[in-house]
Amino acid sequence: MALEAVSSSLPVLALLNDIVFPASQVTISVPRSFASYLSRIVKNEDGQPPLVAASPALNSGPNLQYQDVQLSEWACAARIVRFVRPTPLSPNSCIVTLAGVARVQLEKPLPSPSRLHTLPLHVVHYPAPSTGKSISEPAAETFRSAASRLVDQLDAESRARRGRAGTVEWKRLKAIIEDSEAEKTPWVADILMAVITTIPWQDRIQMLSTLSPSDRLKLATSLLSKQASIAEVSHKISSAVDENLTKQQKEYYLRQQLQAIQRELAELNRPGAKSKTGAVGSSKSENDSTSAEFDEEGDETEYFADLRSKIEKMAVGSEERKMGVKEYRRLKRIPAGSVEQGVIRTYLEWLTSLPWPESENDKETQSLAVLQDPKFLAKAREQLDSDHFGLDTIKRRLIEYLAVLRLKALKQAEEANRASESTIVASGEAPRTSATDPQPKETVVKKHPVIRTKGPILLLVGPPGSGKTSVASSLAKALNRPFHRISLGGVRDEAEIRGHRRTYVASGPGTIVTAMSKVQRPDPVILLDEIDKVGHASHQGDPASALLEVLDPEQNVSFKDHYINVPLDLSQVIFIATANSLESISEPLLDRCEVIRLSGYTYDEKIQIARKFLLPKQLEANGLSADRLTITEKAYEHIASYYTREAGVRSLERAIGSIARWKAVEWSNFSQQNRAKGERDYNPVVDVDDLEPILGVPRWDPQEREREERKGLVYGLVVSGQGEGAVLPVETIMTSGSGKLRLTGSLGEVIRESGEIALSWVKAHAYTLGITNSETQDLMKEPHPIDIHLHLPSGAVKKDGPSAGVALVCAFVSLLTGLTVSKYIAMTGETTLRGRVTAVGGIKEKVLGAHREGICKVILPRSNRKDVEHDVPAEIMSKMEFVYVSRVEEALEAAFGPGVLNSGHRLAGQVESRL
Ligand SMILES: Nc1ncnc2c1ncn2[C@@H]1O[C@H](COP(=O)(O)OP(=O)(O)OP(=O)(O)O)[C@@H](O)[C@H]1O
Numbered sequence: 001m002a003l004e005a006v007s008s009s010l011p012v013l014a015l016l017n018d019i020v021f022p023a024s025q026v027t028i029s030v031p032r033s034f035a036s037y038l039s040r041i042v043k044n045e046d047g048q049p050p051l052v053a054a055s056p057a058l059n060s061g062p063n064l065q066y067q068d069v070q071l072s073e074w075a076c077a078a079r080i081v082r083f084v085r086p087t088p089l090s091p092n093s094c095i096v097t098l099a100g101v102a103r104v105q106l107e108k109p110l111p112s113p114s115r116l117h118t119l120p121l122h123v124v125h126y127p128a129p130s131t132g133k134s135i136s137e138p139a140a141e142t143f144r145s146a147a148s149r150l151v152d153q154l155d156a157e158s159r160a161r162r163g164r165a166g167t168v169e170w171k172r173l174k175a176i177i178e179d180s181e182a183e184k185t186p187w188v189a190d191i192l193m194a195v196i197t198t199i200p201w202q203d204r205i206q207m208l209s210t211l212s213p214s215d216r217l218k219l220a221t222s223l224l225s226k227q228a229s230i231a232e233v234s235h236k237i238s239s240a241v242d243e244n245l246t247k248q249q250k251e252y253y254l255r256q257q258l259q260a261i262q263r264e265l266a267e268l269n270r271p272g273a274k275s276k277t278g279a280v281g282s283s284k285s286e287n288d289s290t291s292a293e294f295d296e297e298g299d300e301t302e303y304f305a306d307l308r309s310k311i312e313k314m315a316v317g318s319e320e321r322k323m324g325v326k327e328y329r330r331l332k333r334i335p336a337g338s339v340e341q342g343v344i345r346t347y348l349e350w351l352t353s354l355p356w357p358e359s360e361n362d363k364e365t366q367s368l369a370v371l372q373d374p375k376f377l378a379k380a381r382e383q384l385d386s387d388h389f390g391l392d393t394i395k396r397r398l399i400e401y402l403a404v405l406r407l408k409a410l411k412q413a414e415e416a417n418r419a420s421e422s423t424i425v426a427s428g429e430a431p432r433t434s435a436t437d438p439q440p441k442e443t444v445v446k447k448h449p450v451i452r453t454k455g456p457i458l459l460l461v462g463p464p465g466s467g468k469t470s471v472a473s474s475l476a477k478a479l480n481r482p483f484h485r486i487s488l489g490g491v492r493d494e495a496e497i498r499g500h501r502r503t504y505v506a507s508g509p510g511t512i513v514t515a516m517s518k519v520q521r522p523d524p525v526i527l528l529d530e531i532d533k534v535g536h537a538s539h540q541g542d543p544a545s546a547l548l549e550v551l552d553p554e555q556n557v558s559f560k561d562h563y564i565n566v567p568l569d570l571s572q573v574i575f576i577a578t579a580n581s582l583e584s585i586s587e588p589l590l591d592r593c594e595v596i597r598l599s600g601y602t603y604d605e606k607i608q609i610a611r612k613f614l615l616p617k618q619l620e621a622n623g624l625s626a627d628r629l630t631i632t633e634k635a636y637e638h639i640a641s642y643y644t645r646e647a648g649v650r651s652l653e654r655a656i657g658s659i660a661r662w663k664a665v666e667w668s669n670f671s672q673q674n675r676a677k678g679e680r681d682y683n684p685v686v687d688v689d690d691l692e693p694i695l696g697v698p699r700w701d702p703q704e705r706e707r708e709e710r711k712g713l714v715y716g717l718v719v720s721g722q723g724e725g726a727v728l729p730v731e732t733i734m735t736s737g738s739g740k741l742r743l744t745g746s747l748g749e750v751i752r753e754s755g756e757i758a759l760s761w762v763k764a765h766a767y768t769l770g771i772t773n774s775e776t777q778d779l780m781k782e783p784h785p786i787d788i789h790l791h792l793p794s795g796a797v798k799k800d801g802p803s804a805g806v807a808l809v810c811a812f813v814s815l816l817t818g819l820t821v822s823k824y825i826a827m828t829g830e831t832t833l834r835g836r837v838t839a840v841g842g843i844k845e846k847v848l849g850a851h852r853e854g855i856c857k858v859i860l861p862r863s864n865r866k867d868v869e870h871d872v873p874a875e876i877m878s879k880m881e882f883v884y885v886s887r888v889e890e891a892l893e894a895a896f897g898p899g900v901l902n903s904g905h906r907l908a909g910q911v912e913s914r915l
Contacts, residue, residue, distance in 0.1 A: 462598030465648025600647025716807030725849025737787025748800025
């Protein structure tokens with residue numbers, strides 16, 4: 001007897017995101033509005049859980065609302081096995097658990113979406129049980145194997161995601177699949193369709209609407225195998241990704257996606273641009289060319305090709321090339337945009353920017369050609385003369401240096417040629433350079449020799465603005481080499497010279513490598529400015545010792561910067577150092593240098609420099625032609641003596657610069673407003689009277705010197721830390737006390753000792769000098785016990801050295817005798833206990849300083865006479881008096897006047913009244 005379809009009326013429960021299949025159990029959440037209708041249904045039933053027709057939405061989606069639902073005609077009659085009303089924890093929804101019973105078909109027309117929350121009663125038809133062919137074992141087996149495969153995959157996936165706890169469900173399901181009889185497999189298929197939510201929604205709806213068990217099994221088998229394959233592939237990908245994907249690679253993929261999205265967006269924007277009328281064609285081509293210009297991919301390819309070609313130019317087998325290749329390969333492996341890629345890029349950019357040997361042969365030839373020129377020395381002298389006034393000794397010394405450099409270069413070139421000739425003769429053929437050449441490239445004889453500048457480093461010492469930097473730059477011009485200045489003032493950290501290791505965050509190369517990269521030549525002239533201001537060993541390393549390595553010809557062939565980490569040959573570089581004074585330069589560093597002194601200029605020299613060099617320079621810098629500014633001789637003199645008082649010409653240059661700017665403004669105003677009217681003539685001449693409005697009130701007044709003539713006050717001569725000579729007052733006073741000597745004014749050990757020596761000498765000769773009345777009288781105790789206080793002003797400036805000896809003796813004698821020394825007399829010289837006056841240094845600086853300060857007579861050690869005659873300009877020699885002394889008594893006589901201090905002349909009056 002054929003089984004008939006049955007109809008009944010059931011409340012319809014719309015399912016938005018779940019499907020209930022017969023034999024499956026599903027828990028869903030429904031809005032609060034369903035609660036009252038659901039509870040009515042649940043209450044009405046007697047004993048049995050109530051039945052509803054659970055009908056899935058055909059148009060399921062994440063934002064689907066009940067009023068938009070299109071219900072599926074096929075639904076599942078399901079029992080409400082659990083119903084939870086809204087709770088305080090979840091006030092807006094209730095929970096319903098449905099147990100599927102059988103497929104049902106809703107009668108048409110389907111319930112209206114607007115009433116779904118009322119769970120409207122609707123006629124449903126239970127289809128007649130299928131009488132079709134039974135399930136074959138092979139079909140069942142195929143289903144089991146597909147289902148097991150998929151469940152295994154899902155099991156593995158959930159294990160990976162949630163650990164062991166998540167695996168139980170799938171294991172039970174697998175057991176059900178494997179144990180199911182053939183006839184039951186369509187029911188198992190229904191369960192799987194309910195549970196495996198990754199199967200597409202429409203496929204699951206199709207399963208719900210398929211009545212024939214065999215058809216259902218077939219459909220389920222195909223859906224499950226498809227799903228298993230997908231799961232397998234995605235599992236493979238994700239495990240591969242998990243294994244290989246570092247954080248940076250993930251970042252890379254994300255960036256790639258971002259780029260793709262940006263490209264898509266750009267595409268979207270393009271049609272809009274096209275739709276514009278008129279100049280569409282031209283604007284498009286413009287856009288295209290702009291986008292090509294900024295095309296990142298193109299840029300990248302070009303960047304890598306460029307980098308590669310630079311590495312390829314490095315000598316085969318060299319360390320730099322090996323390092324370049326290694327880092328280049330790493331760079332290619334690392335995802336774009338990652339931090340590490342940035343680090344490697346920066347490194348490679350530095351590495352390839354350096355002038356490595358053999359990649360720059362043409363430039364080596366260039367520098368050799370300059371030296372080979374027979375007129376090289378004459379041209380060099382011409383260059384030095386055209387850039388600087390005076391400095392004859394310095395220029396002569398520089399020419400000697402260049403002559404030696406030239407001879408060495410010629411010799412090296414000759415030797416290299418001879419070596420290459422003998423190689424050719426020995427092999428009996430020309431050197432092979434073809435592509436098939438079996439000889440490795442490293443052993444090929446170099447065409448051009450490397451000219452090593454082995455020799456002393458020139459150290460130019462002198463006060464600021466005396467022309468050290470500009471002399472070095474002239475030398476570079478004469479050699480036709482690039483010039484680079486490295487300022488070492490205040491360098492405390494060794495890494496500033498030698499770079500930071502690459503492991504250090506924000507690391508970079510040191511100043512030497514930076515210089516080499518900038519000049520792009522292996523043989524530049526590098527000026528190490530203010531080498532005396534380099535810091536010494538500290539916790540930040542020892543910059544001075546790093547400099548030693550740079551300057552030592554034995555070591556600088558392979559200078560290793562910490563960042564670049566490949567030895568760099570600095571042997572062709574000409575290093576010139578500058579310093580203001582030699583005192584703070586370490587012995588080993590000084591040992592590698594040849595000192596050339598620039599002592600500053602006299603007034604006349606300064607005026608000549610100003611007229612011939614500084615004015616033309618400032619005219620050009622300020623856009624004025626020569627006929628727009630003329631400074632009178634008197635004005636120059638006035639500037640030099642009233643506005644600037646320095647050994648060099650820096651302030652003078654600044655003052656001339658101010659005048660030039662003033663005149664530039666005047667000329668512009670005049671040319672704009674007055675020229676047409678002819679109201680006022682522009683006056684290019686600047687005279688003494690014009691200076692005050694331009695330069696302000698004079699800083700110095702030579703007539704009103706602060707110096708004075710007082711008892712116990714004399715003037716010594718010093719060379720400051722800046723290398724400038726100056727006059728230093730030596731002040732002494734006496735107070736009642738206990739016979740002590742007090743020394744103040746930031747004095748060093750040596751100068752303190754000089755003070756004691758001087759006082760001892762005065763005490764020993766007190767009777768002869770007329771200070772005491774008897775040989776045995778102690779001047780510090782009788783007639784009254786006294787203390788002497790000696791002070792050297794400018795207490796903030798450290799002072800040391802023995803050269804104040806003579807001045808100290810004179811100061812004590814003046815204090816104790818009451819006689820004064822003229823304020824136009826200054827002195828220098830070391831004294832011994834026996835009263836000998838010995839030689840001191842810095843004579844030229846001291847004499848120039850004394851001249852600037854208006855001193856007329858200088859007392860000096862006799863052994864320094866040669867320095868005065870050799871170094872001091874004739875113009876000053878003629879204007880000042882020099883008294884050379886070899887004993888303290890001679891110095892006293894020169895200071896106080898002949899015969900004033902002698903044994904016959906008792907200075908009892910002064911002695912009595914000295915307090
Ligand atoms: N003998 C000279 N002839 C022409 N110009 C000079 C002379 N000496 C110095 N100058 C000029 O003076 C200016 C300052 O000189 P420079 O910068 O070389 O001084 P420096 O000794 O290096 O000073 P610092 O110790 O402060 O570095 C430059 O413009 C330079 O051209």
